[in-house]
Amino acid sequence: MIASDLTLSPTASRPWKSGLWVSLLALALVAACLMLRSRLPWLSLYPPAWVVPIAAWVNHVSDWVSALLQPICRSFAWMLGGPMAWLRGFLVWLPWPAVALAATLIAYKAQGWRLAAFAVAVVAYLLLTGYWPATMNTMALVILAVPISVIAGFGLGVLAFALPRARAVIEAALDLMQTVPAFAYLIPLLILFGFGPVVGLIASIVFAVPPMVRNTLLGLSQVPPVIKEAGLMSGCTVWQGFWHAEVPTAKPQLLMGVNQTTMAAFSMVIIASLAGGSADIGWEVLSAVRQADFGRSLLSGLVIALVAVLIDRITLGFAKSGEAPASQDSRLSGRRLLAILAAIMLGGLLLRLMAGNADWLAGSVQIINMKALDDAILGLVRDHASLIDSIRNGIISFLMLPVRIGLEKAVTPFTWGLTLTPAGIAFYVLLVAGIALFAAWKWNRQAGLTAIWLGIFLYFGLTTFPWPALMLAAGLLVWRIADARMALAALAALAFALLSGLWLQTMMSIYLCALAVLLCLLFGGAIGLWAAHSDRVSALVRPFNDALQTMPQFVFLIPALMFFKVGELTALIAVMLYAIVPPIRYVEHGLRHVPPHVVEAAVQSGCTPSQLLWLVKLPLALPTIMLGVNQTIMAALSMLAISALVGTRDLGQQVYIALGKADAGLGLTAGLMIALIAMVSDRAIRIWCLKRQAPALRAG
Amino acid sequence: MTPEIDDRPVKLSCRNLWKIFGPDPRGILTAMNGAAGDRMVLKQRLHQSGHLAATIDVNFDIRLGEIFVIMGLSGSGKSTLVRCLSRLIEPTMGEILLGGEDLLTVSKARLIELRRRAMGMVFQNFGLLPHLTVCDNVAFPLRIQGMSETERLSRAKDMIDLVGLNGKEAAFPHQLSGGQQQRVGIARSLAVGPELWFLDEPFSALDPLIRRQMQDEFLRLQRMLQKTIIFITHDIAEAFRLADRIAIMRDGEVIQLGRPADIALKPANDYVADFTEEISLTRVISVADVMTPAGNDVAGLSVKPVSARLMLEELVPQLAAGVSAFPVVDENDRLLGQVAAADIVDILERDRRRRHRA
Ligand SMILES: Nc1ncnc2c1ncn2[C@@H]1O[C@H](COP(=O)(O)OP(=O)(O)OP(=O)(O)O)[C@@H](O)[C@H]1O
């Protein structure tokens, strides 16, 4: 491993030599743009007259398509509406002891006593908080969405597997479906299917199909050729070979797909309720968020988290038992379980019919409530209003404003208490130059140049940067990280932002996202580093991470909102709360899984602990950490759409506005723009990791 | 081994069989005009156009009840050849005649029919279905044919008994050892009672001791079942142990085809000679190979007659007793001829010289 790092350095420095001139040229061009911007106003502000009405075109097409498809879609929605209403009614009407008993039994069958105990705890929580009926309504949605998604996903997966040409199209569509925020495609769904709980169901189905397609494709392509040949030599027809040999062999992977599909459908419940759900748990969370009621949002958010974990463990349990069919509890065979469940349901039915309208059977008594917590926090906020205000203003004026509009405009008597004099500017230039020189001397020229770039950006601000200069810099950055093709893709994405007139919102998104990601990496990386070296910290951090990742994203808005009111800072904190988990996890994992023999060799050659960390562990863990960076960016982008609820001015806000106006064109273009940012950064980082790993693989 | 093999009817024959991998196999083959001419030039041209010839102009006749072993190093094209014979992959050119019927022109339905009735195949990495028990795996081909459950289970039970796996019927493949898994593979391939039995390196994944045991088992089965067998191996000792005839492959070509004794005594070239170096001649050469036909003097020998099928190795102890010649008889004790002690000593001497060189 160490030897391979040595061989790596000469190849790594070669592209740099040719890149130096490009870098200097780019710097010169950027400088020219910045000088000329007062004389040529179109440089700093892309003229609205040059905007191409993409959103209007999309609306045109969508009007035309929806006129065509609406009758079909509406009748489909109508067809689903009946069963859904019936199932909702039925689940709520069933007495809770019957449902609870059934859930516990299924949990026991899936994973044994511990999960059964967890199921009991979840049921108790649902009853005590009074969210039982709402949860049953949500379950109706999940129970209907999952089979439909699984069947559709399986079909598409088989299609993609059988026809290589279809495969390319389907995979591209999957990528898009998973990166465009769910908000954005809610709009066309609303147009096509109308408003109401069924649209929520359909949105869940659409969102839950991709994992099934992917797992089907993966499972089928992983079937060993010898299995297919054995089937053929046994005299199977193509059809028999598929159903009797290939599908059963791919079954563990297919069951993983069912698990992920279920989770995806469940994670959509809040967004589904945006499309006109009512009285389900997603709606409860949403209304709590809208009323900024932290206690209630925490309680109802926890319902989603707990039920999600339960469903996850149950479906995983069944998926695993498919792998080793002989290792199940033999007393509870599948057939017997079904019989018992039927008996329980029948018992529940009878109980309900005999007891009439006994209230306790509906389980809607609320015993736990969080009013005290709300009051405590509100009291805290009230008592320390001035402190909180000064923290808020400090962060905004010293951190967020400079990044957004640059020191040039951010330094005012109002924010910083001083004006930017020529002497101040000179000081800043000297400071940046000094840092750049130091960096170039300490590490390499690239580090020095990076410092200069950062200095320029901090002075002029991300959102007010002249767009040609910004495109140049972005292209250069992506080219450095990945390759020329990705740089072109990045330029194309930015050009799309320009042409569609979403440049400013795109910059706001990138700014918010970049800031959140940087801060997450800083804090999360530090926590991860600590956790990697201390088992106690690691054990302490893990439940927090689990909770943060399973909580619905909406819930993060509220604590931030309670402390810092509506605004960018609240959005930033909400995004960070959600996006801080990947850096913690990946840094810890990367550092902990450095091969022990390398560490031993380094210690043996006399490394101090800090040398060990910086020279050995971090470089070796870097690919893993970069995957974490990737995950952080994805998490931040996915949270962006949701943070629009607390008043941002980015693409997420555009999507949200579009949702309110049912403007498919605007929603889709803004959604697509978010997806483009996500895809470019994802691919670029992946390519970087590949480049970085390839020499090591070759040498090893 | 048995001299009468050449008199038996041909079961499977393969004529000018080619398999080329690459972007346009058929096109390149017609472009090269049926691939006449120098092999080296041909391979060069294939390589330049991004093709790879895995089976080159293979010809042979396999006779009823024979064990035909295809032997060659890894990558020599054995699996490709056997997959062409069973049409798991489409040959690029040639003919495969199964009992006079050209396999390459039969319909899909007929091919399925043939696989259901006439062919069985054992795979190197077993190819067992992970979700089925031993019993269900063995019964799988029967289920595919639509046989009733009781009937197929009883037939599967017979097969499991045959390969000595009784008691393991309810186990899943992952609970079995490699040797046991391959027994299941063998039982499955025999379940439909095929006339033609393909085995693609069936014992290569097993360790040497188990391999030897499985080979004995295989010979026992074959004595009972008398199938026509195409057996693939890269292990020369295994080939000589099991084969009636051996085809040695190298880079897609069959470079020598013959009985083990012929190959050991007259290797076609240095490559084959190198291969067969470690084979002890007295173990592969039978009495029949060195026998002189019956003359008048044979009757006068006082020694106990030996079977024509016996390997020379078995006669060595008696040589020490000073016997000068053995009368040779067939299974029915008919006198066939005699074998002179000097000839056996000659072969022993050749064995010794080879060992010294090695
Ligand atoms: N589907 C394929 N496409 C391209 N080349 C192939 C394909 N299958 C096999 N080959 C090539 O054909 C040649 C013969 O392969 P084959 O599997 O028949 O060898 P083998 O003699 O069975 O070797 P082994 O003992 O390792 O199983 C090899 O060079 C292999 O790379």
Ligand SMILES: [Mg+2]
């Ligand atoms: Mg092979």
